[in-house]
Amino acid sequence: MNTSTQTPPSLFVQPKNVAFIGDYLPRQCGIATFTADLYKSYATFIPGARPWVVSVNDTTEGYDYPDEVRYEFFQHDLESYKKAAEFLNSRNVDVVCLQHEYGIYGGTAGNYILTLLRNLKMPIVSTFHTILKNPDQDQLLTLKAIADLSARVVCMSEKGRQFLTSIYEIPDEKIDVIAHGIPDMPFVDPHFYKDRFNMEGKQVLLTFGLLSPNKGIENVINALPRIVEQFPNVVYMVLGATHPHLIRHEGEAYRDSLKQLAQDNGVADHVTFYDQFVELDDLLEFLGAADIYITPYLNPAQITSGTLAYSVGVGKAVISTPYWHAEELLADGRGILVPFSDSEAIADQVINLLTDEPMRHAMRKRGYLMGREMIWENVIKQYADSFGQARLERMRATQSLFPGSSNGGLQLPTLKLDHLYRLSDSTGIIQHARYHLPFYEEGYCTDDNARALILTMWLKETGLHDRRIDALADTYMAFLNYAFSPEKRQFRNFMSYDRRWLEEVGSEDSTGRAIWALGTCIGRSDEQNVLTWAMTLMENVLPSAVRMESPRSWAFALLGIHEYLKRFSDDRLAKSIQQKLVGKLIFRYHETASDDWRWFENTLAYDNAVLAHALLVSDNQEGIAIGFTALVWLVDQQTASATPDNSRIGKGHFQPIGSDGFYSKGLTRAYFDQQPLEAQSTISACLTAWQFTADPEWHRRALRIFRWFTGHNDLGLPLYDSLTGGCRDGLHIDRANQNQGAESTLSYLLALTDLQSAVKPLLEKSFVRATVGSLS
Numbered sequence: 001m002n003t004s005t006q007t008p009p010s011l012f013v014q015p016k017n018v019a020f021i022g023d024y025l026p027r028q029c030g031i032a033t034f035t036a037d038l039y040k041s042y043a044t045f046i047p048g049a050r051p052w053v054v055s056v057n058d059t060t061e062g063y064d065y066p067d068e069v070r071y072e073f074f075q076h077d078l079e080s081y082k083k084a085a086e087f088l089n090s091r092n093v094d095v096v097c098l099q100h101e102y103g104i105y106g107g108t109a110g111n112y113i114l115t116l117l118r119n120l121k122m123p124i125v126s127t128f129h130t131i132l133k134n135p136d137q138d139q140l141l142t143l144k145a146i147a148d149l150s151a152r153v154v155c156m157s158e159k160g161r162q163f164l165t166s167i168y169e170i171p172d173e174k175i176d177v178i179a180h181g182i183p184d185m186p187f188v189d190p191h192f193y194k195d196r197f198n199m200e201g202k203q204v205l206l207t208f209g210l211l212s213p214n215k216g217i218e219n220v221i222n223a224l225p226r227i228v229e230q231f232p233n234v235v236y237m238v239l240g241a242t243h244p245h246l247i248r249h250e251g252e253a254y255r256d257s258l259k260q261l262a263q264d265n266g267v268a269d270h271v272t273f274y275d276q277f278v279e280l281d282d283l284l285e286f287l288g289a290a291d292i293y294i295t296p297y298l299n300p301a302q303i304t305s306g307t308l309a310y311s312v313g314v315g316k317a318v319i320s321t322p323y324w325h326a327e328e329l330l331a332d333g334r335g336i337l338v339p340f341s342d343s344e345a346i347a348d349q350v351i352n353l354l355t356d357e358p359m360r361h362a363m364r365k366r367g368y369l370m371g372r373e374m375i376w377e378n379v380i381k382q383y384a385d386s387f388g389q390a391r392l393e394r395m396r397a398t399q400s401l402f403p404g405s406s407n408g409g410l411q412l413p414t415l416k417l418d419h420l421y422r423l424s425d426s427t428g429i430i431q432h433a434r435y436h437l438p439f440y441e442e443g444y445c446t447d448d449n450a451r452a453l454i455l456t457m458w459l460k461e462t463g464l465h466d467r468r469i470d471a472l473a474d475t476y477m478a479f480l481n482y483a484f485s486p487e488k489r490q491f492r493n494f495m496s497y498d499r500r501w502l503e504e505v506g507s508e509d510s511t512g513r514a515i516w517a518l519g520t521c522i523g524r525s526d527e528q529n530v531l532t533w534a535m536t537l538m539e540n541v542l543p544s545a546v547r548m549e550s551p552r553s554w555a556f557a558l559l560g561i562h563e564y565l566k567r568f569s570d571d572r573l574a575k576s577i578q579q580k581l582v583g584k585l586i587f588r589y590h591e592t593a594s595d596d597w598r599w600f601e602n603t604l605a606y607d608n609a610v611l612a613h614a615l616l617v618s619d620n621q622e623g624i625a626i627g628f629t630a631l632v633w634l635v636d637q638q639t640a641s642a643t644p645d646n647s648r649i650g651k652g653h654f655q656p657i658g659s660d661g662f663y664s665k666g667l668t669r670a671y672f673d674q675q676p677l678e679a680q681s682t683i684s685a686c687l688t689a690w691q692f693t694a695d696p697e698w699h700r701r702a703l704r705i706f707r708w709f710t711g712h713n714d715l716g717l718p719l720y721d722s723l724t725g726g727c728r729d730g731l732h733i734d735r736a737n738q739n740q741g742a743e744s745t746l747s748y749l750l751a752l753t754d755l756q757s758a759v760k761p762l763l764e765k766s767f768v769r770a771t772v773g774s775l776s
Contacts, residue, residue: 014384015094015391016049018042021084021116022099024055027063028210028244028277030306031101031129037181037280038097038383039068041376046384054084056104058244076106078115085119094734095387098126100146102139109138114145123151123390123734125383127178131155131163131303144168151390154383156180156304159324163303176386180306181379182313185284187368193288197272203231203354206290206316208239208283209307212246213254216296216321216341221258223347224267231354235270239286241277287314291360292353295320298340302326313371315364319349334367391734412755413710415459417469419726419745424452424472427499428479432741436724439741443496446510448742449479450517455746457517457524458753477521477533480514484537489544508548512556515541519560523567538564542573546580551588551600552607554581555614562617582618585611589626597665598633604663607677608634613685616692624692631685635701637663638682640714654679654708659730674731676719679708680747680754687758699758706755709748720748 020042022035035053042051053069062072071087073080088096098117106112117124126146132139147153147170154176155161161177164170194200205227207217217238227234242255255273262271278286287293293311295318302323309329311318318335320326330337336353338345353360372378423430423438429452430438431445453476456469483491485505491514493506518541521534538560545557561578565571588600600611612634615627640655656678657663661670683702690698704712709727711718717736719728726740727748 014046014049014381015387016046017092017094018049018051018097018387019054019088019091019093019095020051020097020099021054022056023058023104024053024063024065024069026065027055027058028241029104030210031099031104034129034180034306035099037376038099038380041181041380042383043068045377045380054088058104073116074106075104075112078106078112081106081112081116082119085116089119089121092738093122094732095390096120096122096124097383097387098124098146098150099129100126100143101129102142109136109142111138111142111145114142114149117146117149120149121735123387123393124149125152125154125386125390126150127154127156128160128164129156129304131160131168133163133167133301135167140168144170147174150174151393152176152386154178154386156309157325157328159328160303176382176389178379178382178386179374180304180309181376182310182371182374183280183284184375184377185288185314187315187365188288190289190291193285196285197237197289199235199289201233203234203292204290205234205236205292205294205350206239206286206311207237207294207296207307208278208286210243210277211238211240211255212243214298216298217258218261219296219341219343220294220346221261221265221267221271222343223350224262224270225265226344226347227350227354228267228270230351234350234354235272236267237272237274237286237290239274239276239278239283241275283310284314287311287316290316292317292319292350294318294346294350295323295326296346297321297323297326300324300340309374312367313374315368315371317353317360317363318367319346319353332366333363334370335363412706412752412759413720413722415464415749415752415756416722416725417749419721419724419740420452420455420472420749421468422724422726423742423745424475426475427495428452428475429742429746430497431743433726433729433739435738436721436726436740439739440497443494443502444479445495446480446483446491446493446506447513448746449476449483450510450513451746451750452476452742453480453517454520455750455753457520458750458757461524462753462757473530476517477530480517481533481537483514484541486540489541491541508550508553509556511541511544511548512550512553512560515545515557516560516563519563523563523565542577546577551585551611554584555610557581558585558614558618559610562614578618579620582615582620582623585615586620586623586626589630593630598629600630602665604634604637604657604669606659606662606675607681608638608657609678609681609685613681613688616685616688628689631689635682635686637669638678653712653714654682654705655714656682656708671714672731672733673737674708674713676709676727676730676744676747679705680751683751684754687754690758702755702758706751709751719744 020035020039023029023032025032025036039051039053042049054071055065055069056075057072058075060074071084073084102110147168153170153174155164156179158177161175164175165172194202209215220236224236242252246254262268287310293316295305295308300323302325305325308320308326312329312334318330320330320335320337321340322337326337336349338349428444428449430440431448432439432442453473456473456476459469485492488505490505490511492501492503493510494502496502518534518538521530522538525531558578558581561574564574585600592600592602612627612631615623618624638654638656640652656674658670658672659675660673663669683705686698686702709720713731715731719736721728721740724740727744729737729739729741729744
């Protein structure tokens with residue numbers, strides 16, 4: 001069975017680089033508190049997470065934000081939304097998580113946020129904090145547009161899910177219901193905290209949240225005379241600053257009216273106002289001191305209440321009016337519902353709960369046990385899963401842009417060497433880049449300089465006459481010359497930017513690649529100086545190949561020997577070493593291969609096709625047969641939606657084994673991160689198979705694999721950057737790595753040069769046929 005036809009389970013990962021968009025503390029707003037809790041929980045509970053925040057301001061001067069807020073934009077400035085999107089796109093962001101509330105974004109029904117979302121290049125997960133049952137046309141269109149731009153949407157209740165599907169026509173499979181997160185607080189006796197507020201011996205009622213007329217606090221104050229009559233020690237604590245928008249327009253008129261009402265009812269001594277916006281630690285102490293928590297909201301249109309979630313989850317007895325979230329959260333005996341604006345019902349239920357302690361504590365326990373599912377540690381893992389699913393949905397959506405397989409024509413991109421020149425200096429080629437810029441800090445390596453030298457030999461063989469290419473070839477040869485260790489008879493690999501070797505001897509693969517480069521110089525160069533230099537170094541290093549243990553080092557050396565034998569076909573030493581290395585690869589194959597695993601190792605790792613390629617050019621009949629068998633199997637494994645068929649190579653786009661876990665026999669394969677090196681080595685092997693068999697399907701396969709570089713891949717994203725001439729370093733689960741290092745760029749240039757060399761004879765034949773046809 002070809003496992004690449006299955007849904008890749010390894011795609012479902014918890015993203016690390018998440019950007020949260022919303023308002024943020026110290027702004028006094030429930031969404032700001034939620035966004036802060038979301039950020040802190042993600043940073044705490046997701047291993048290796050590196051989240052950060054983009055905050056929307058309701059004032060031009062903004063706020064004194066903590067360090068996690070990396071960018072801010074102004075609510076009513078449309079241009080700043082575009083700039084925020086540009087900033088996010090310039091960062092290494094896996095997923096953006098939007099906190100949506102109509103009132104915190106500018107434009108009609110907050111539609112300015114659409115400008116930001118439309119310009120983002122990464123998956124979006126949107127949390128809807130307000131879901132209206134009867135939205136006006138603008139509110140309806142805004143929320144539907146946000147959902148369309150989002151890979152996933154989150155609501156906090158089943159009622160919210162119902163509204164999203166029936167009113168806003170959002171597909172149910174796109175919705176994740178994730179409870180409002182709560183702090184993890186122990187189940188404690190309220191008396192433990194009462195002394196903090198001088199409430200010893202009191203029965204404490206509590207309401208908290210930003211103060212505004214829709215909270216219905218007056219109904220609790222109107223219920224107090226009856227409650228105090230039976231429980232003279234009752235105190236009603238009203239915790240929360242007045243809503244900032246209310247302060248701007250009316251000042252403290254609402255708070256003052258509540259104080260006057262308490263005075264008129266004769267219960268002023270039983271109502272305590274705490275005019276403050278509390279941080280989490282203080283809030284937990286207030287909650288801890290409460291015997292009963294009350295949410296007396298005035299209308300049902302409240303899809304989410306963070307204050308209610310906190311109170312139930314930390315084990316408070318709760319009385320609430322039947323707004324939507326309360327109906328759902330307080331079901332099954334987790335709280336008591338009373339009619340809207342009904343002070344008598346509030347008084348009845350408070351008296352009932354204070355009278356019946358067993359019932360009150362049983363209610364507390366039921367809420368607390370249910371609340372264990374809502375603690376932030378559990379909730380944030382559900383968010384992380386939603387983010388992972390969003391990345392998967394992005395992949396599926398873009399994959400549909402490239403259904404099936406197209407042979408296409410013979411047209412190939414123009415060769416552009418700008419980035420090769422940019423990465424190369426007088427020492428060699430810099431191995432890494434940050435974006436398109438050479439990253440000097442990580443210096444050079446023999447692997448890349450060997451690849452670069454091979455490229456220059458190929459380019460010159462195609463007839464490209466350029467002094468810069470000649471100069472680069474000399475530079476890469478000088479690097480290899482310096483990299484060789486006469487004592488070890490192998491090559492060092494890593495060199496710092498200040499030209500210090502970082503090891504006495506490099507990997508076997510780096511020595512194998514150097515042998516390949518030397519053989520290419522000998523087999524393809526017509527310059528006597530190059531030939532003499534390469535022959536001397538080849539003679540010194542070639543015997544080391546037999547002692548190496550890495551199958552890939554054998555394969556690289558075999559490709560070098562093949563190139564060498566093009567010029568000196570009767571060199572007995574080279575032939576002897578070739579036979580020994582071929583024998584090693586054949587032995588490895590027989591030792592490991594089975595009917596469903598036709599390969600040389602128990603793991604498909606990196607640069608896989610080179611193993612089969614080396615046997616195809618081995619001049620050993622058994623080796624050649626194994627090379628073809630292994631290559632057919634490998635191509636099938638790395639073809640999306642392929643159907644194994646003995647008579648044809650599988651169809652579909654190229655889907656290389658991911659480097660984030662590779663593919664071990666009997667286990668699940670990794671689909672990402674996909675590497676340009678894998679595409680190049682497979683193209684080269686397929687072209688060799690085509691030259692050996694003259695079967696045009698191998699040539700078509702090489703062309704289809706090459707399209708992986710230009711966007712015919714799982715994400716529909718180009719790896720080749722036509723502006724810089726560089727190649728991006730790989731394909732992540734939802735995006736292309738924006739760095740353009742040497743290995744990736746050389747892989748692209750080698751693949752393109754290889755194909756151009758193969759296509760040239762076909763184009764010449766086509767030109768002759770076309771010319772003859774036109775003359776006739």
